[in-house]
Amino acid sequence: MKILAAVINNIETDQRLDKVCNSLLKFGYDVELIGTTLRGKPILNKPYKTSFIPIKNQEGFKLYAEFNFKLFVNLLLKADKNTILLANDLDSLFPYYLVSKIKNLPLVFDSHEIYSELPSLHNRPNTKRVWKILEKFLLPKIKYFYTVSNGYANWFAKEYGSTPVVVRNVPHLQKLNNKESFIFYPLPEVPPHHKIVLYQGALNMSRGLEYIIQAMQYMDNCVFWIAGDGPLRKKIEQLVLDLKLSHKIYFLGSVSPKVLKTITPLAEVGISLEQDLGISYRYALPNKIFDYFQARVPVLSTYLPEIKSIVEKYQVGRVIQRHDAEHIAEELTIMLKQGKKHYHDNLTTAALACCWENEEPKLKTIFEQIQKK
Template sequence: MPQEENIDGIRVTRFNWQSSENISEDTLTRFFFVDRVSSEVERRVVPYVEEAAQLNAIKSWLKESLTDEETRMLDPMYYKSYSKSDNARERRKRKFAHKRLLWKTNFMHGFGKTSGNLKSIGSKNRETREKFRELYQLSSLVFAENICSLKFDETPDVIHAHDIYCLPAGVLLAKRFKAKLVYDAHEYEPARATKNPADGSNFAEKLEDDCLPFVDHMITVSSSIAELYAERFKDHPTLILNAPEIDANYMGSRKKQALDQLSIRAQAHVDDGTPLVIFTGGIQMGHRGLDKVLQALVHLPEVRLATMGPRHQKNDSWFMKEARKVGVSDRITLLPPVAAPDVPVAISTADLAICPFQDVSLNHRYAMPNKLFEAAFAGVPICVSDLPEMRRFAETLGFGRAMDETDPESIAEAIRDVLDHPENYTMTAENKKKLWESYSWPAQAEKLARLYDEI
């Protein structure tokens, strides 16, 4: 991609935001506002910096010494993704190749047989990565250093910080240019299930608390998350929903042009008489509840399930392993993503969409994920977790119902109900009008424009 580009009249500058070129030992001292964060960094990061540097040196050596295929072979998932029962021969073959390459690499690098071998280094790498994962939001300070080193030809009136990873940069740039700062929070960062430290201390909350006094306006994605931020921010945030950027004319013309190529029913080779359930988005272990959906399929022998989204070998392998465990793998299809505006068209041939997010954090409990809007604009009924924001959306528009997301039998019962009584979950003309007038991207863009007018 070019470093500089003009898209729809907007100048886009691309840069290596993770570069360490501008990072030094005194980096933190330039962040005049990170009082709470600096003590966390001192306690959590500094002891692991040397360790991380050693691991990075080893990774660099491996990258230079091994082919792409050999790098894949070093990952235990190279063989663990194959079932012991269904693919035992291939698993044994791959495991042998993995072990042989592991021994060869240890020998080539001169690692010892005990504490210095690649297996123990891998364990140490996982431990160190876990420590840094708990402070993943620390990458926002690296981003800030790098974007602040860029030259700006114009003086901005407003800095729009998209999520916590841009927030410290927003504070620094707003101070430099005497500009207004908008914080656009697409998640409730202090309560993200996959990001918080195991000991319960909340780095993200400390980082936000350091930055919020410098924020002029705030945006977020659900009413409940807005209420949470209202308790910590000086004003009530503006609600801008995560609606897809589509319009009715596009939907109509795109269906005529490309439905045959985009249709998930066609891609999954499912005939029109077979019930098809769709999950859009990436597969994740546990928190998105897809293992519960697989268990629910045991009670629905005629139903097929397709997932459409970014494909990741580790997560996909886990998902198919879970499917084989319960005997439904022959009814699962994993499809690649399509362009965001095409998602509603692609999924419009499904009978039902599903969103089984688990109630593992406030961020999940109050989520309004894209998949809700995609199903609504596709005209596909949806079964959602019995969580307040999702349930309210589905029931307000009359195109879905809630289920106990923790119970496979409840999920199966909800799917069966919608499949057997689709007339009960078809949006009325009045609700379709409400969908386009209140929940479409043009409606959200109008609110955003009003906010900027106020600024």
């Protein structure tokens, strides 16, 4: 059977979709991933088929309207009676739903977040209302539905009576010290006897980046690397300049997942300090947490329930009590004094438990249920 998956964002750096598509290919499906030319067309070399929808509008309502219309036409032309439709997030679900009804095809939905509760919508009530209406109309109608955390699954169940399966966004089990896979990348020079603190991920609001940057004022003998890019970059670059911390804080820019796997193990501590700005962040379980586990890097984490729960379950770091620069500096100082060897055995246990090899069977079961119909 053929599977048509699509997403509006950059399919080169979307690790979850790459894992899902590779797994479905392994299960014997003919997989095609449809991306867009939003912010450029990436050069891809994937084992599954890829294609792009050209996008003229780069933001706002016109972007989503253009994407949804073109995706609808694309799916209508490509889908046949042997197709399973795989929608990713609410911003692509409506055209998938229409095509599933028109052609009587099975529809699977992967919700990476709670779209109507994203922090970016807090000051945009009209936009939030539109997504909420779509969510309320579509989600109760979706039979095959999976998401990334227990918090999300419980919220969807309470809000819409849905029962999504939890397929966590975790990486493949990673072998450390594999010299053959090492990729050279230009990195900042680290002063002698200094340790590396790392944030990896998108530079968006509510990630706690401002607080860890401010905390660096109180830190000695460590540097802070920021691997990622996003709309908040200029703001936090200015904050670094204002606080005169350019000698301590370095922006690595956007780094491909393959290269990032060689950088993360260099860190002494990984940062995940998300703030409670809406339900979607409150119950988030970011993939960087699990990337840190695979690299055997302990985590200085937020107090939000899903992240706190997994850090405390495996005893692989410390949890802050509040977003306060001095408090964060105190917790980070304790972790740097302990050293990552202190957490190594627990991190290994967490890495073995929290890997894609353990989530993949759940994905297989979902699609096998469809084929039995």
